[in-house]
Amino acid sequence: DRAVAWEDCGGEPGDKLLVKDVIADAFLQQILTRPGEYDVVATxxxxxxxxxxALAAQxxxxxxxxxxxxxxxxGIAVFEATHGTAPKYAGQDKVNPGSVILSGELMLRHMGWTEAADLIxxxxxxxxxxxxVTYDFARLMDDPTEVKTSGFADAMIDRM
Incomplete structure (x- = not known):
């Protein structure tokens, strides 16, 4: 048996489901070193x-x-930033808005608004x-232009 990608099934479920039962510590290593081996994780x-x-860190x-x-x-869905509300940063115009922006993109795509989602x-x-980029990405790059939350949004709008 081998895993079959969703796309290889033409968007239709295959006739088999490959289940890999892995203990948590081994799995954490595998998803960081071989993430392409997994499409869906149920845990x-x-x-x-x-x-x-761990995957978000990647x-x-x-x-x-x-x-x-x-x-x-x-078909009912809820989309949200994965990091929570981060109350200690409230009102500081500091945090990376990427999670909420990409959650909105997922929502638009779910609704069938692919042109808007692609634009984002x-x-x-x-x-x-x-x-x-915002401060969290700036520390990962050479010579970034560090901006606030609103500055990142403005930069995205300028590139639309």
């Missing part, structure tokens, strides 16, 4: 929290990771590629 809440934070941290909870039977992705990619 309990505590391990899921550790896993999602793309810059939880400040950029989007979140969505989708009921595939009803394109703008976000251009902004980060131009090294116009």
């Amino acid at each position: 309990m809440n505590l391990n899921g929290d550790y896993i999602s934070d 793309v810059g941290g939880i400040g950029i990771a989007p979140g969505g909870n989708i009921n595939y039977q009803t 992705i394109s703008s976000l990619e251009k902004t980060i590629a131009d090294k116009v």
Whole structure:
């Protein structure tokens, strides 16, 4: 048996489901060293929290990771930033808005508004590629232009 990518099934479920039962500590290593081997992860809440934070770190941290909870039977969905409300940063115009922006992009795509969702992705990619970033990404780059939350949003709008 081998894993089959969703795209290889033409968007239709395959005739088999590959289940990999892995203990948590081994799995945390595997998702960091071989993330391409996994498409869907089903786990309990505590391990899921550790896993999602570890994977978010691979793309810059939880400040950029989007979140969505989708009921595939009803189509009802809720999209949210994965990092919570971060009350200690309230009113400081400091944090990376990427998580809430990308959660909005997921919502638009879920609603079928792909042109708007694509515009957001394109703008976000251009902004980060131009090294116009908030403090959390600035510390990961050489010669960035560090901006506040509102400055990042303005930079994205300028690139639309």
